[in-house]
Amino acid sequence: MATHYTNEFTNITKASKLFKMLGNPRRLQLLYLLIQHPMSVSAICKELDWEQSGVSHQLQLLRKYNLVQQHRHGKTVIYHLADPRVMTLIADVLSHADQIID
Numbered sequence: 001m002a003t004h005y006t007n008e009f010t011n012i013t014k015a016s017k018l019f020k021m022l023g024n025p026r027r028l029q030l031l032y033l034l035i036q037h038p039m040s041v042s043a044i045c046k047e048l049d050w051e052q053s054g055v056s057h058q059l060q061l062l063r064k065y066n067l068v069q070q071h072r073h074g075k076t077v078i079y080h081l082a083d084p085r086v087m088t089l090i091a092d093v094l095s096h097a098d099q100i101i102d
Contacts, residue, residue: 021065027058035087038080
């Protein structure tokens with residue numbers, strides 16, 4: 001029984017880290033944008049009106065936690081969601097936030 005609890009505690013810790021990543025409005029906005037379609041850093045900067053260094057920093061954190069991935073298209077690096085379940089999670093959170101938070 002202790003092993004089961006230890007595994008659940010590990011999952012709770014990981015879930016907490018995920019919510020921390022999603023709890024940052026800038027990262028959540030960036031992920032929401034990438035739900036629409038994969039984009040380059042320059043396209044993200046233009047769409048969100050952010051500095052390139054800020055976008056790159058947020059993308060680096062999101063990559064560290066396996067929320068986004070990158071691939072090359074010629075000389076351009078394109079970012080996209082690493083897992084489609086993130087899209088569902090964000091949609092659920094946004095739906096509930098509208099109903100819960102005043």
